[in-house]
Amino acid sequence: xxxxxxxxxxxxxxxxxxxxxxxxxxxxxxxxxxxxxxxxxxxxxxxxxxxxxxxxxxxxxxxxxxxxxxxxxxxxxxxxxxxxxxxxxxxxxxxxxxxxxxxxxxxxxxxxxxxxxxxxxxxxxxxxxxxxxxxxxxxxxxxxxxxxxxxxxxxxx
Amino acid sequence: xxxxxxxxxxxxxxxxxxxxxxxxxxxxxxxxxxxxxxxxxxxxxxxxxxxxxxxxxxxxxxxxxxxxxxxxxxxxxxxxxxxxxxxxxxxxxxxxxxxxxxxxxxxxxxxxxxxxxxxxxxxxxxxxxxxxxxxxxxxxxxxxxxxxxxxxxxxxxxxxxxxxxxxxxxxxxxxxxxxxx
Numbered sequence: 001x002x003x004x005x006x007x008x009x010x011x012x013x014x015x016x017x018x019x020x021x022x023x024x025x026x027x028x029x030x031x032x033x034x035x036x037x038x039x040x041x042x043x044x045x046x047x048x049x050x051x052x053x054x055x056x057x058x059x060x061x062x063x064x065x066x067x068x069x070x071x072x073x074x075x076x077x078x079x080x081x082x083x084x085x086x087x088x089x090x091x092x093x094x095x096x097x098x099x100x101x102x103x104x105x106x107x108x109x110x111x112x113x114x115x116x117x118x119x120x121x122x123x124x125x126x127x128x129x130x131x132x133x134x135x136x137x138x139x140x141x142x143x144x145x146x147x148x149x150x151x152x153x154x155x156x157x
Numbered sequence: 158x159x160x161x162x163x164x165x166x167x168x169x170x171x172x173x174x175x176x177x178x179x180x181x182x183x184x185x186x187x188x189x190x191x192x193x194x195x196x197x198x199x200x201x202x203x204x205x206x207x208x209x210x211x212x213x214x215x216x217x218x219x220x221x222x223x224x225x226x227x228x229x230x231x232x233x234x235x236x237x238x239x240x241x242x243x244x245x246x247x248x249x250x251x252x253x254x255x256x257x258x259x260x261x262x263x264x265x266x267x268x269x270x271x272x273x274x275x276x277x278x279x280x281x282x283x284x285x286x287x288x289x290x291x292x293x294x295x296x297x298x299x300x301x302x303x304x305x306x307x308x309x310x311x312x313x314x315x316x317x318x319x320x321x322x323x324x325x326x327x328x329x330x331x332x333x334x335x336x337x338x
Contacts, residue, residue: 002206002210002251005210005211005214005250005251006209006210009209009211009213009214010210012213012214012217013213016217023220024217024220026216027213027216027220027221028216030216030219031212031213031215034212034215034216034259034263035212038255040168040171040172041255042204042255043169043172044171044175046197046200046201046204047172047179047193048175049197050193050197050200051175051178051179053192053193054182054190054192054193054196055189087203087253088285088291088292092288092295093295095295095296096295099296105300108296112292112296112304113283113308116254116282116283116288117254117279117282117283119255122254122255125255125258126255129258129259129261129262129335130261130331131330131331133322133327134319134322134323134327137319137323138275138315138319141318141319142279142282142311142315145311145314145315149304149307149308149311152303152307153303157299157303
């Protein structure tokens with residue numbers, strides 16, 4: 001998918017350059033400015049994730065999320081998912097490994113869902129773009145939706 | 158110190174603090190410290206690999222797509238087309254959710270409806286096509302399909318809720334801020 005994105009961006013850039021050099025240069029300048037704007041937050045987020053993932057091991061996490069952990073385990077899973085920020089291609093194998101080492105489906109669904117939809121670490125960044133109210137409302141709604149989703153998954157799987 | 162440099166230092170203040178914390182961990186708990194540096198490094202590479210095309214496309218969108226066009230397809234009165242387009246943009250994207258925020262702002266600046274922008278954010282966070290495929294292979298087709306079905310509904314509900322929470326003034330403020338950036 002990333003490769004497709006590169007091809008698409010390169011093709012768009014080529015078409016743009018053929019139509020107007022000035023506009024293309026302006027577009028690249030704008031691209032750089034938008035990127036440079038969020039660079040400090042990006043770097044900070046990366047370090048926070050690094051420290052967190054280095055501190056907690058998958059075995060520690062799956063100990064908390066066993067099938068018998070019930071509602072407490074569900075809440076813990078949702079909170080871990082909300083705080084941590086793990087790229088999807090790491091998260092799904094991790095979730096599969098946690099399931100194999102004894103975690104429950106309900107807890108894993110809550111973890112996966114909050115991981116992707118709720119972002120506590122990135123909240124300051126989100127507030128910067130959308131304001132406090134919108135950012136908190138979106139994250140809170142996503143959190144409760146994830147709990148509901150997990151309950152359904154726990155029954156259905 | 159030149160004001161320009163001082164300004165940059167201020168922007169990177171929090172990052173420098175965290176880097177110092179990481180160095181301290183490295184000094185006192187070498188094993189944890191090394192691990193965290195490795196993880197940060199690989200995440201940085203991942204981020205740098207997906208971000209350039211996203212921002213180039215953003216720049217091109219900014220320069221070439223007319224405001225009227227965006228309003229027509231994603232603005233007020235764009236109806237189901239706007240919703241589907243928002244779903245598609247979010248699902249076809251790559252990169253973490255925080256890479257979606259600048260995209261959201263660019264759409265807003267060009268005149269997209271706020272609720273459509275929230276739908277794009279929702280899709281970006283959880284129905285990205287490559288991730289969905291990967292989820293099926295790691296956790297099984299049933300797990301993936303169940304979650305996808307609920308997510309499509311959930312994204313719409315979350316977008317609707319987020320928009321309802323905001324007053325008219327607050328929505329205008331967000332759009333105003335977007336047009337300034």
